[in-house]
Amino acid sequence: MSDLLERLRGRGWRLTSQRRVVAEVLDGEHVHLTADEVHARAAGRLPEISRATVYNTLGELVALGEVLEVATDGRAKRYDPNAHRAHQHLVCSGCGAIRDVHPHGDPLAALPAAERFGFAVATAEVTYRGLCPDCRP
Amino acid sequence: MSDLLERLRGRGWRLTSQRRVVAEVLDGEHVHLTADEVHARAAGRLPEISRATVYNTLGELVALGEVLEVATDGRAKRYDPNAHRAHQHLVCSGCGAIRDVHPHGDPLAALPAAERFGFAVATAEVTYRGLCPDCRP
DNA sequence: GTGTTGACTTAGACAGAGTCCAAGTTAGGA
DNA sequence: TCCTAACTTGGACTCTGTCTAAGTCAACAC
Incomplete structure (x- = not known):
């Protein structure tokens, strides 16, 4: 996912610091984070990032097929950056x-x-x- | 599921009108209702039934293996009365x-x-x- | 039938996850 | 450098679901 940012740019994305941080958080750890966990980690690097932006960005990454949404329990959805290999x-x-x-x-x-x-x-x-x-x- | 009430009674359930109505709603339509839809249909027959009771009863039916919980989207869980045939x-x-x-x-x-x-x-x-x-x- | 009792139900407050909106900010092209 | 549409923000809001304290009642014993 390292060239993710370039791919997104190629699709007309405006490359803001918020989006960059969210993408880096997902890229950095190949685990299945909830939106809140992504927000917490992103806020570690960019303290003023808002929950709404994290939700927006995750939704866009899912729509673009770069990230998978996983709903294994009835609780929070989790986000899986491993979207390019079937599993x-x-x-x-x-x-x-x-x-x-x-x-x-x-x-x-x-x-x-x-x-x-x-x-x-x-x-x-x-x-x-x-x-x-x-x-x- | 027609003998469901008898089975439940055999397991020590107290057979209240609320539980009876919830079981009948699930039994009546083999569709996948949300808890709120079950509540709405149950309230059609027993207007004063509360949401909490519907949630409690559905939870008990799931724990007893009589009903399946299905979470196909990130939204409300759905309840599937067809628990006795693998699908x-x-x-x-x-x-x-x-x-x-x-x-x-x-x-x-x-x-x-x-x-x-x-x-x-x-x-x-x-x-x-x-x-x-x-x-x- | 009547009484008793613990299981059950209720209304409403609460909590977690996610969405929406109006106002403010900014990336990137002209 | 300026402009503007795209993006971000905080906070209010919605939707699901859980919890609690007080009231009710099914089922058993008599």
Whole structure:
């Protein structure tokens, strides 16, 4: 994602310090941060950045396909900078930890035409759930 | 789900009119209602039922395994009374419509041991997304 | 039937996540 | 350097969902 800023500029983005900081936060740690966590880290570098701007910027990055939105629980969405390699998520039912995983095969292929009901099915998201080593009894 | 009330009674539930109405609402329409929609329909039959009771009852039904919680967007959770037959969900990216679908194969099998990172993986939820016939261009 | 009691329900306050808006600021082209 | 549309800001607001204290009532014992 290091040339992300250039790609965005090429798409007509105005390159503000706020957007730069948000992109750097996502780029820096390949974890799954919530919007509030992104805001906290961004504020570490640019104290006056507002929550609204973080939400706006994240929404734009998602719309541009540079970042994935992950909703594994009913709580805050998380943002995954690893948008350029297909993967799924493994979530701990105990502590909520998330890992990227790479199952084999294409999950889309498992849905026969008769089960598509005329939808133009485009993607399949898989969430695996279970207890992580730290949470196992 | 018609004998749901009996099953619940057998598990020590007190059978109040509120719980009965919530169970009937879920039983009556095999759609995926939000908590607020369940509340609205329940209030049609029992006007003084409170939101808190609807949330409590839905939570209990989920804990008992009688109803599934489905979070397909970052918005309100939806409640799926079809908990006794394994299935996945197909969601319209345009209007949000949800259908139960039955892919073949077990999605869990696609995750090799090397990709489980010591987790005791228990379930795999698949969400297929695409445009429904009404939303296709 | 009546009484008792703890489980259940209620209204409303509260909290977390996210959106919206009007006013102020600024990146980048002319 | 100036201009202006695009961007940012703080704060109010909405939407979901949770919590609490006080009141109610289903089911059991008698």
